[in-house]
Amino acid sequence: xxxxxxxxxxxxxxxxxxxxxxxxxxxxxxxxxxxxxxxxxxxxxxxxxxxxxxxxxxxxxxxxxxxxxxxxxxxxxxxxxxxxxxxxxxxxxxxxxxxxxxxxxxxxxxxxxxxxxxxxxxxxxxxxxxxxxxxxxxxxxxxxxxxxxxxxxxxxxxxxxxxxxxxxxxxxxxxxxxxxxxxxxxxxxxxxxxxxxxxxxxxxx
Amino acid sequence: xxxxxxxxxxxxxxxxxxxxxxxxxxxxxxxxxxxxxxxxxxxxxxxxxxxxxxxxxxxxxxxxxxxxxxxxxxxxxxxxxxxxxxxxxxxxxxxxxxxxxxxxxxxxxxxxxxxxxxxxxxxxxxxxxxxxxxxxxxxxxxxxxxxxxxxxxxxxxxxxxxxxxxxxxxxxxxxxxxxxxxxxxxxxxxxxxxxxxxxxxxxxxxxxxxxxxxxxxxxxxxxxxxxxxxxxxxxxxxxxxxxxxxxxxx
Numbered sequence: 001x002x003x004x005x006x007x008x009x010x011x012x013x014x015x016x017x018x019x020x021x022x023x024x025x026x027x028x029x030x031x032x033x034x035x036x037x038x039x040x041x042x043x044x045x046x047x048x049x050x051x052x053x054x055x056x057x058x059x060x061x062x063x064x065x066x067x068x069x070x071x072x073x074x075x076x077x078x079x080x081x082x083x084x085x086x087x088x089x090x091x092x093x094x095x096x097x098x099x100x101x102x103x104x105x106x107x108x109x110x111x112x113x114x115x116x117x118x119x120x121x122x123x124x125x126x127x128x129x130x131x132x133x134x135x136x137x138x139x140x141x142x143x144x145x146x147x148x149x150x151x152x153x154x155x156x157x158x159x160x161x162x163x164x165x166x167x168x169x170x171x172x173x174x175x176x177x178x179x180x181x182x183x184x185x186x187x188x189x190x191x192x193x194x195x196x197x198x199x200x201x202x203x204x205x
Numbered sequence: 206x207x208x209x210x211x212x213x214x215x216x217x218x219x220x221x222x223x224x225x226x227x228x229x230x231x232x233x234x235x236x237x238x239x240x241x242x243x244x245x246x247x248x249x250x251x252x253x254x255x256x257x258x259x260x261x262x263x264x265x266x267x268x269x270x271x272x273x274x275x276x277x278x279x280x281x282x283x284x285x286x287x288x289x290x291x292x293x294x295x296x297x298x299x300x301x302x303x304x305x306x307x308x309x310x311x312x313x314x315x316x317x318x319x320x321x322x323x324x325x326x327x328x329x330x331x332x333x334x335x336x337x338x339x340x341x342x343x344x345x346x347x348x349x350x351x352x353x354x355x356x357x358x359x360x361x362x363x364x365x366x367x368x369x370x371x372x373x374x375x376x377x378x379x380x381x382x383x384x385x386x387x388x389x390x391x392x393x394x395x396x397x398x399x400x401x402x403x404x405x406x407x408x409x410x411x412x413x414x415x416x417x418x419x420x421x422x423x424x425x426x427x428x429x430x431x432x433x434x435x436x437x438x439x440x441x442x443x444x445x446x447x448x449x450x451x452x453x454x455x
Contacts, residue, residue: 073453080453102415124444125451138270139277140404141330148451159451166429167447174425179417193417201415 024129026120029149032156033131036065037115040107058104066103067150067157068096074159075172079180079187087187094194101201110135115145127151128159235349235428242351246420249356253409261406264399275319276400281330282311282318283397287372288332295333295341296437303328335372336365340434349424357427373397 044057072092073080080088118132128150134142148160148169160169176190183189236242265273285308292301307323307330315322324330339361340346347360358366370376375393379385409423416422432446 124448162447165433166426171425175418175421178421
């Protein structure tokens with residue numbers, strides 16, 4: 001009897017977890033990534049507009065498409081819990097600007113290239129899905145780019161970009177955790193370092 | 206007979222234990238020699254920036270994109286037989302056939318490999334290595350190590366890349382003749398690595414430029430990339446390594 005009850009509970013749990021993952025509409029998630037990359041390529045990279053306008057459009061596109069509050073909290077790892085509200089706010093602000101500046105530059109390197117979409121793969125995290133794509137390169141093997149998309153209240157946002165198996169969120173988390181552990185200044189030192197990098201990036205534009 | 210049984214049992218146990226340790230988490234747990242590795246990383250960084258990258262920049266300056274593409278296609282084609290043998294050892298018939306076809310097409314219609322004609326026909330380049338073969342046979346990767354001049358590696362990949370280096374057809378075709386070694390093998394090896402490291406230079410600079418800890422940035426990228434390898438005796442299909450639990454408290 002106990003076994004039956006256990007099996008029933010397991011079945012209920014499985015059904016719920018299945019529903020949780022099934023909530024993400026694969027077609028809609030893939031369309032969201034297709035639209036975002038198409039906008040970036042057609043309306044920004046290939047558009048004949050001044051650089052200042054390109055920067056503005058990139059900011060709006062990436063700020064809307066990337067869930068930087070979510071990613072920022074994830075990459076700070078366990079340090080997020082101990083950070084003060086001011087530190088959190090400052091970290092998210094600089095993380096947002098640095099990411100947008102970096103991605104604008106990376107996107108520019110896709111000039112003349114196209115993303116070829118290869119469908120989706122389910123994720124073990126609730127409400128998330130992977131959109132698979134490849135980018136044919138001038139030389140050698142095509143680059144594999146996977147987009148981790150999170151759905152919330154019918155809205156889709158990118159929470160991770162995985163290039164050749166390397167998750168940018170995981171990389172940042174490893175790096176920031178090591179930096180905070182090895183640096184007596186902790187989160188404040190990390191924020192100051194990122195601010196300096198952002199400033200340097202802006203001045204070399 | 207008993208000895209044979211014992212040998213088989215021990216081999217199976219070794220393989221099983223290797224299976225459980227093949228996949229590392231991409232963090233400091235995989236890096237027990239961090240102190241030494243960091244010192245070698247700093248040395249390598251200085252070497253790349255002061256010697257390696259200036260050579261790459263000079264290579265870009267004296268060649269056009271088209272010439273560099275021909276060199277890179279030629280080098281890739283010379284490496285294709287190594288890939289064929291490894292796909293065979295990985296028991297992947299489809300990939301082996303594609304690799305054979307690519308070598309045949311590019312060596313002839315591609316004018317001795319100068320042009321990658323096969324890619325245009327849908328036979329895209331997807332080369333493999335001895336390191337990947339060892340991984341597919343469930344050989345554990347071991348700890349993260351930084352090799353002087355070479356960069357990030359693991360004992361498994363160091364054995365693999367040494368085997369790939371020695372298997373280079375140009376190397377063994379000229380090994381018995383000192384005159385040819387000096388005139389062909391050494392210059393070819395130099396050009397091969399200048400061509401291969403040209404794209405790595407951009408990647409290295411990109412990864413380290415915005416890093417708050419460049420050592421960890423490179424280690425994390427390397428170890429994550431290595432997790433694409435799968436042990437062929439793994440009991441069940443594993444989820445992609447990047448499908449980690451990605452949730453936060455909201």
